Amino acid sequence: MAGVAPDRPPVIMPGFVAAADLSAKQYHIALYSAANKLTVASAATDLMVGVIYNEPYTGEPIELVPPGQVCLMIVDGNAGAIVPGTRLTSDASGHGIATVTNLDRVIAIALDNSSAAGDVICVALIPSDVSL
Amino acid sequence: MPGIMVTPPVKITGFRAYTDLTTYQYCMVKYQAANVATVASANTDLVFGVLYNEPYTGEPCEIVPPGQICLMKVDGAAGAIVPGTRLASGSDGRGHSITTNVKRASAIALDNSAADGDIIAVALIPSDVSL
Secondary structure, three states, rough: OOOOEEEOOOOOOEEEEEOOOOOOOOOEEEEEOOOOOEEOOOOOOOEEEEEEOOOOOOOOEEEOOOOOEEEEEEEEHHHOOOOOOOEEEEEOOOOOEEOOOOOOOOOOOOOOEEEEEEEEEEEEOOOOOOOO | OOOOOOOOOOOEEEEEEEEOOOOOOOEEEEEOOEEEEOOOOOOOOEEEEEEEEOOOOOOOOEOOOOOEEEEEEHHHHHHHOOOOOOOEEEEOEEEOOOOOOOOOOEEEEOOOOOOEHHHHEEEEEEEEEEE
16 A cells, blocks of 8 residues: 555445445445445446455445545556646556546545555546546 | 635545755645655646645655635735736646646635745646637
């Protein structure tokens, strides 16, 4: 994990439960699944809703960090260099990856560096509907 | 300083000042190197926040990231700034109004400015919006 961090915890939004076993998905990008249910994002065109902050099993409550917050995210800097300011979308595993592709949905702005898969870095979440 | 106030924004830590930034409080900053930030210097710079303290070279920076409401030093003499005006960096990290394509707007003004050096409330946005 790199060294950049927010000076306070992010707002956590309750009300959703895990649509699948998300116990290994802390800091992954979340995707709407069904009413009050979330799963992990799996594509750059997904309508992402935030970041999962806990490790829920199927049916357990999710601690979701919504857009507008500064939080941690697991990323893959090996798929494309990430520096502060880089726009991030989701890969197939719910990890943040750099994007400059038109019509990808950007969910966050990186606030730290990454050049390796599995890094957990500080990001600023934004509404997931920004074309490039 | 105009009158619109803001509550304390979220700040990130972990960056150090590339140069003496003691006179750049409330100015826009950009990435310089790993864990090193410097003041933005062009309206095409990829800005990732506003400096909130006054660090000397190598000292820790307090940076307000995109998505926050915060204060910014602006130059309203270079072009009138009113609430809603898109702001990009000038050569000194100060917010300047922009209406030109392919510039990087990094904030939306929330107050007026007609003078250089005003410190006003702004909403920081991802630094990649062309007009």
